[in-house]
Amino acid sequence: MNDRAFLSESIRLSNTDFRRLSTFIYDTFGIYLPEKKHYLLQNRLLSRLQKLGYTSFSDYADFVLKQGEHGDEAFAMMDAVSTNKTEFFREKKHFEFLKKELLPHYFGQYIKVWSAGCSSGEEVYSLAMLLNEEKQAGHISNFVVYGNDISKNILEKAVKAIYPYRAVASIPPEYRKKYLLRSRNKDNQTIRIVPELRAKTNFVWENLVGNRDTIPTGLQFVFCRNTLIYFDKETQNKVVSRLLKHLAPKGYLILGHSESLINNMPKGLKMVYPTVYQKET
Ligand SMILES: C[S@@+](CC[C@H](N)C(=O)[O-])C[C@H]1O[C@@H](n2cnc3c(N)ncnc32)[C@H](O)[C@@H]1O
CATH class of the missing domain: 1.10.155.10 (Chemotaxis receptor methyltransferase CheR, N-terminal domain)
Structure with missing residues (x-):
């Protein structure tokens, strides 16, 4: 030894x-x-x-x-x-639901989304790819995706937007050519998100239970997936009320597939689909 x-x-x-x-x-x-x-x-x-x-x-x-x-x-x-496990288009049903069921309510609008507990950025860039497609199709006018995390290391990775080549596996093939740059280094193959998409994102270091609160309000969507599970009930309640403050009336809160507010539903929120909640006013 x-x-x-x-x-x-x-x-x-x-x-x-x-x-x-x-x-x-x-x-x-x-x-x-x-x-x-x-x-x-x-x-x-x-x-x-x-x-x-x-x-x-x-x-x-x-x-x-x-x-x-x-x-x-x-x-x-x-x-x-902290556990930073994440991947592109993780829990892909949420992305389909966003595109088919939720975004049509916002036709022509400027879409603002927050990925709370964004880890190394895969969720943020997945949302940015989807929203860019919607923009090019003329369904929304423009968009921005905010991401926050408490880990400074992981946020640095998010900002750099460089990922191991194997990460492409979960990205739809039609997006790969458009939104990924491939490194030329044959020994260490990586991909990088294209600058046009990176420019649509905004990463901030912010503790969801801390006092610093710089993400804008009036957002149409807040994704907080696979983060609440690390908190106890009391902290979950506090974090959910904080997230709700950032949502516009009728905006949507999307949690991870294994997270639910069903037994602990905050006032002014209703479930519209498992793990998808809408702010009533
Ligand atoms: C498992 S990852 C989830 C990443 C992504 N949302 C997903 O679903 O793939 C959870 C992230 O939440 C972050 N996190 C945990 N506690 C936090 C807090 N108090 N404030 C901000 N981020 C936090 C962790 O650092 C970690 O990167």
């Missing part, structure tokens, strides 16, 4: 430090880590400890908590802890 492996074998996250760190993560980012996530937290944070040269979680927890919620380590820790 090498020194690094030996070190990681011997470092354990105690119950006390698990509680200190998970409480800090909850208070700062809203992400709820129940006791069953103890080992997940330990494993995901080990690389941070090793990078910084700490040999105990207790010292690492002191360091993070001392820096506080605005400290660099709070964000580095979140980068290690």
